Amino acid sequence: MMGGAGMMGGMGVWMIVFLFVTLLTLAALLVVSVQVAGTLSAEDNNETTNADPDETKIERLQRRYAEGDLTExxxxxxLERELEREDADMGGSRETIEAERTRETERPDK
Structure with a gap:
C-alpha cells in the first residue's frame, strides 16, 4: 500500500510552500508598484510633498534653493526661465514683473 507522500497522497507540504511563495511574490509586486507610482507622480508634479498650495512658482524655487535642492x-x-515665462504670459515689461515679485516677497505670512 502506498500512503503518505506517495502518488495517492497528493502534494503534501509542497502545496503549502507553493501557496506561500505565490502570496509573497504578489505582495512584493504590489509594494513595488505602489512605490513606483508614487515616485512617478512626484516627478510629474515636480514638487515636494510639503509644498504649500498657495506658494507661487518663484517662492517654490526660493524654498528649494534654501533647502539645498538646487545649486545657485x-x-x-x-528663476530666469520662470520670469521669462511670466513676462510672455502677462505680456508685460520686465519692470512690471520685478515690481510684482517685490510685492510677493513683502506679503505678510499667513
Missing amino acids: AEFERE
Missing part, C-alpha cells in the same frame, strides 16, 4: 546656477537658470 540651477536656481538662477530656473
Whole structure:
C-alpha cells in the first residue's frame, strides 16, 4: 500500500510552500508598484510633498534653493526661465514683473 507522500497522497507540504511563495511574490509586486507610482507622480508634479498650495512658482524655487535642492546656477537658470515665462504670459515689461515679485516677497505670512 502506498500512503503518505506517495502518488495517492497528493502534494503534501509542497502545496503549502507553493501557496506561500505565490502570496509573497504578489505582495512584493504590489509594494513595488505602489512605490513606483508614487515616485512617478512626484516627478510629474515636480514638487515636494510639503509644498504649500498657495506658494507661487518663484517662492517654490526660493524654498528649494534654501533647502539645498538646487545649486545657485540651477536656481538662477530656473528663476530666469520662470520670469521669462511670466513676462510672455502677462505680456508685460520686465519692470512690471520685478515690481510684482517685490510685492510677493513683502506679503505678510499667513
